[in-house]
Amino acid sequence: MIEIVPVDGLMRFLTFCRLPRVLYKGLPGFKAALDVERWTFYGKYFNPHFKLVDSQTWLARRDGQWVGRIYAHVYHEDFTPNGASRGQFGCLDAIEDQAVVDALLETAENWLRQRGMVKIHGPFSPSINAECGLLIQGFSIEPTFMVPWHPPYLQRLVEARDYHKARDLLSYCYTTPELADIDKTSVSDHPDWRDRLRIRPLDVKNIRSEIAIFVDIFNDAWAENWGFVPLTLEELMTNATALKYVIPPEGGFVIELDGKPQAFGLILLNLYELVENFDGRLLPTNFLKLIWRMRRHTFKSARTALFGMRRALHRKATGGAVMLAFLEEIRKRGQITKLREVECGWVLEENRAMRRMIEMIGGRVGKIHRIYEKDLQPPQSLIP
Secondary structure (H helix, E strand, C coil): CEEEECCCCCEEEEHHHHHHHHCCCCCCCCCCCCHHHHHHHHCCCCCCHHCCCCEEEEEECCEEEEEEEEEEECCHHHHHHCCCCCCCEEEEECCCCCCHHHHHHHHHHHHCCCCCCCCCCCEECCCCCCCCCCEEECCCCCCCCEEEEEEHHHHHHHCCCCCCEEEEEEEEEEEEEHHCCCCCCCCCHHCCCCCCCCEEEEEEEHHHHHHHHHHHHHHHHHHCCCCCCCCCCHHHHHHHHHHHHCCCCCCEEEECCCCCEEEEEEEECCCCHHHHCCCCCCCCCHHHHHHHHHCCCCCCCCEEEEEEHHHHCCCCCCHHHHHHHHHHHHHHHHHHHHCCEEEEEEECCHHHHHHHHHHHHCCCEEEEEEEEEEEEECCHHCCC
């Protein structure tokens, strides 16, 4: 018998956070995140996202063993996602058993129905500005920090419950040596742009003011994208201190046009390289190992975690110049860094302009994460 129980105490919360590494340990391609990082990610007192939603989490238990988990939320009306339902699910992880996945999804669906939702979208874990989508391609590609991983069977089990594709999110992979082959013509040398375009590094000593610029540009750039929910300064500032340790010196930059910030890029180092044999545990001794490794480790991989350019420049010649400057900066930084692989993602499949830009620097689609949707019929008791 499958029992679905709410996460209503500390022990169940800790179980919820570590469950993926329990279920997926040993599966090819899976790497466990640190438990402590998951605590801050899903803890309602630590993550400002939970101020924007009403939410609930559940665990599935069978024969005394935890076999799955799920999360659901309803956005407050003033944070309605662009084109997507306010009712969403996330954190769907389970053993390979249709009955378990059915029970978890049915629980989330019923919870959303009770709150007036007529459609469900997901997975968003816990939001579109965090980890989102169900992995359907690229299971064996090197996992990257803050990108969700799922076993291949989960797609089949979800779709068997009448969930259909809403959008695909594409992550591009490229190796940095490929960047040397890109046309080296520099837009910054052109007389029309020489005195107008400036690319400056991220000022980590004034991280709050830099994060405020990022949030402002990001929200303007992404406002028309499907599923968009404004990123709040509080959400990104929660991780600002940690960002100092996972952004390489060449990893953060702002592109200014006529002295005003118009675009930015942010690359996060792949922390899985440091913690892959920790099995999610930081205490009691792994904390010291982590400090030692951070001082000595040479990272081989990273991901472009954030990028944005103001909407006023979209589909204009000025915007094209800014995008070319971005490409040149990626190329330059790829030549001076010791990184061997960079993942660019995610990108909405319909965002042709961004996709073409990434493909210009040698990017090839590696991972695909899928957002699903399903119409929610009213409970039988409400059908006349």
